Amino acid sequence: MESKLLLHMNSGKGERSYANNSMLQRKLMIKGKHILEETITRFYSNYSPSCMKVADLGCSVGPNTLLVISNIIDIVDTTCTRLNQEPPTFQFYLNDLFGNDFNTTFKSLPDFYKRLDEDKGHKFGSCFINATPGSFHGRLFPNNSINLFHSANSLHWLSQDPLLEFTKEAESFNKGHCHIVSTSPPAVYQAYLKQFQQDFKFFLKSRSEELVPGGAMVLLFLGKNKTHRRTGWEIISLVLNDMLLEGLIEEEKLDSFNIPVYEPTVEEIRHVIQEEGSFFLQQLEILILPWDEGLNEGVDANIKAQFMAKVARAIMEPLLSAKFGREVIIEVFISCSLIGKLKTAIKLGVTSSSSAAADLFEN
Numbered sequence: 439m440e441s442k443l444l445l446h447m448n449s450g451k452g453e454r455s456y457a458n459n460s461m462l463q464r465k466l467m468i469k470g471k472h473i474l475e476e477t478i479t480r481f482y483s484n485y486s487p488s489c490m491k492v493a494d495l496g497c498s499v500g501p502n503t504l505l506v507i508s509n510i511i512d513i514v515d516t517t518c519t520r521l522n523q524e525p526p527t528f529q530f531y532l533n534d535l536f537g538n539d540f541n542t543t544f545k546s547l548p549d550f551y552k553r554l555d556e557d558k559g560h561k562f563g564s565c566f567i568n569a570t571p572g573s574f575h576g577r578l579f580p581n582n583s584i585n586l587f588h589s590a591n592s593l594h595w596l597s598q599d600p601l602l603e604f605t606k607e608a609e610s611f612n613k614g615h616c617h618i619v620s621t622s623p624p625a626v627y628q629a630y631l632k633q634f635q636q637d638f639k640f641f642l643k644s645r646s647e648e649l650v651p652g653g654a655m656v657l658l659f660l661g662k663n664k665t666h667r668r669t670g671w672e673i674i675s676l677v678l679n680d681m682l683l684e685g686l687i688e689e690e691k692l693d694s695f696n697i698p699v700y701e702p703t704v705e706e707i708r709h710v711i712q713e714e715g716s717f718f719l720q721q722l723e724i725l726i727l728p729w730d731e732g733l734n735e736g737v738d739a740n741i742k743a744q745f746m747a748k749v750a751r752a753i754m755e756p757l758l759s760a761k762f763g764r765e766v767i768i769e770v771f772i773s774c775s776l777i778g779k780l781k782t783a784i785k786l787g788v789t790s791s792s793s794a795a796a797d798l799f800e801n
Contacts, residue, residue, distance in 0.1 A: 445535055445537065445595065445757055446537035446539070446756055447460075447498050447499060447538075447539075447752055447753055447756070448752045449499060449539030450539065450542060451500075454755070455752060456500055456752040456753065457499055457500025457501065457542065458752075459749045459752035460498070460500055460502055460752065461749075462749065463502055463590065463591045464501070464502050466590065466591060466725060467502060467506065467509075467658065469725050470590070470658050470723075471509055473723065473795045474509060474510070474513060474588070474656050477654050477656050478510070478513045478514060478517060478586070478654075480654070480799075481585070481586065481652070481653075482514070482517045482523075485585075485652055486521075487585055487650075489527045490526040490529070490586070491531070491583065491584050492507075492528065492529070492530050492531070492584070492588065493530075493531040493533055493570065493578070493579065493588070493648075494507070494531070494532055494533065494590075495533045495574040495578075495588070495592060496533065496574060496590070496592025496595070497532040497533060497534050497543075498534055498538065498592075499534075499538060499539040499542050499543055500542070500543070501546075502590075503532060503543050504543070504546060504550050506588060506590065507530050507550075507565075507567065508550075508554075510528075510530075510588070511528060511558075514526065524563075525562055526563050527563045527564045527565075528564070529566050529568075530565070530567045531569075532569050532570065533569075533572065533574060535572070535573060540569045544569075551565070573597065574589070574592070575597040575640050575641055575644075576640060576644055577647070577648070579648040581647050582648070582649070582650050582651065583650070584645075584648050584649055584650065584653060585649075585653050586653065586654050586655070586656070587645050587649065587654075587655040587656070587657075588655075588656050589656075589657050590657075590658035591658060593638065593657060594659060594661070594699050594701050596634060596698040596699065597698070598633070598698060599695075599696045599698055600630045600633035600634075600696060600698065611623050611625060613693060614679045614682060614689075614692065615676075615679060616675045616678060616696050616697050617669075617697045617699070618669075619672050619675055619676065620672070631700065633698075634706070635706075635709075638707075638714075639710060639714045642710070642711065642716050642717060643714060643716060645716075646717065646800060652799070652800065653800055654798065654799050654800075655717065655796075655798045655799075656796070657795070657796045657798070658725075658794070658795050659701070659702060659707060659794040659795075659796070661703060661704065661724075661794045662701045662702070662703055663703065663724075669701065670746070671697050673750075674754060674758075675697070677770055678692055678762075678770065679692070681766070681769070681770065686766060686769065687762050687766055691762055695761050695762075697754075697757075704724060704794050707722065707794055708722060711796070711798065715801065716801060717799065718798065718801050719797075719798055720797040720798060720799055721795075721796070721797045722794060722795070722796050722797075723795045724794055725795055747771050747772075748771075751771040755771070758770065
């Protein structure tokens, strides 16, 4: 339960908040919107629910959360108009872990409803939005209750430390690191992969029970290609190692901490879906975006590195602060070590994310 309380993005709307530092995630959702359109259009060719029940899993906080809702409403509205059907009532369930800042999203709802009414008019169906806190690695809803599941930029998070069961052994073969790095032995990679496979299978099994017959699911993953490229998680791990060498953090704390994130390849995603067996994979696409997506072209490496550091802080600060202390972790995100490693990655041309978009229907 502890990890479910600690794992959340920076809250609020301030300079360090996730709401103001999630442009990459927003761009990925926009780039994958065509898959959402195809999925909803296909669903409506067979079903016309009077109430469209949609769950957004790992919704986090900020404008991206409402962008998902807005996109789905627009697509359904366009589809209903084309089919000469009345638009449905909408019921949206926003899901994330218990520490998520749902309140900031809810405070934005009056303006959202106002814009929705102005755009769609009084003929449009009602829209209800609720929070459903809990882990998507298990059950969240009753059987046969959801028409469409959506999840973006969330399924790379694991349910627990992948090295938890053999921490003492891990201290020796991944010592000084808290994630997979280029020098990690195969056992570390295999432990992360095994945890992802287990978590994703539980996820698929749970969703298959909660979906109505004929229901659909759209998933956007942060992933990787087969070639090892330095990830943001690896850079954070290397910076923490530098701080260990400087005596700023305790060796025992670093050796007992592993970032619970795994970015799967397309082949690994496909394998789990096929092996679990509840869903038919309609399509699986790779989407490539640079880490500095959202910055104007032509900015220098130093500005890009500072931008990436703010993004990393919005995502990782709560989790790292709980382990190492807030004052120590503040130093991580303003350190010359982090900025220098990010600038090196920029110069080497390895600062891009390989993401996957999956469109699934129940078997």
